[in-house]
Amino acid sequence: MPDASTSRPADVPEVLFVCVHNAGRSQMAAALLDHHAAGRVRVRSAGSAPADTINPAVVAVMNEIGLDLTRAFPKPLTDDAVRAADVVITMGCGDACPFYPGKRYLDWRLPDPAGLPIESVRPIRDAIDTRVRELLAELVPALP
Numbered sequence: 001m002p003d004a005s006t007s008r009p010a011d012v013p014e015v016l017f018v019c020v021h022n023a024g025r026s027q028m029a030a031a032l033l034d035h036h037a038a039g040r041v042r043v044r045s046a047g048s049a050p051a052d053t054i055n056p057a058v059v060a061v062m063n064e065i066g067l068d069l070t071r072a073f074p075k076p077l078t079d080d081a082v083r084a085a086d087v088v089i090t091m092g093c094g095d096a097c098p099f100y101p102g103k104r105y106l107d108w109r110l111p112d113p114a115g116l117p118i119e120s121v122r123p124i125r126d127a128i129d130t131r132v133r134e135l136l137a138e139l140v141p142a143l144p
Contacts, residue, residue, distance in 0.1 A: 033135070060121075
């Protein structure tokens with residue numbers, strides 16, 4: 001049965017990834033979790049000061065693993081997005097992320113891919129993928 005306050009099934013957790021520009025780390029994390037979760041988790045990303053476009057190196061490294069970010073775009077961080085999330089994962093947004101009691105907050109310290117060549121963005125993508133898989137295993141335990 002849908003939860004009227006969030007318009008999503010009550011048993012589907014929602015994760016919000018936040019970084020400053022929403023052009024790199026948070027976009028990769030959102031795409032990876034959405035891919036691995038296959039509908040079992042609702043995923044959003046946002047930035048405290050969104051850029052105009054997604055980092056081209058990020059688009060390229062995600063394309064290498066079959067995830068297309070060409071239609072993705074940076075989105076502003078809103079109180080509503082934070083309120084709707086069960087888990088808020090920050091990636092270098094510092095104090096710009098609003099805090100609400102009762103939410104689970106995680107801070108993933110990862111290098112910012114801004115200005116880095118593709119060869120340097122791949123390990124960031126892979127580190128995010130590892131963390132996303134661990135988070136998914138926590139949020140949606142495997143069925144027996």
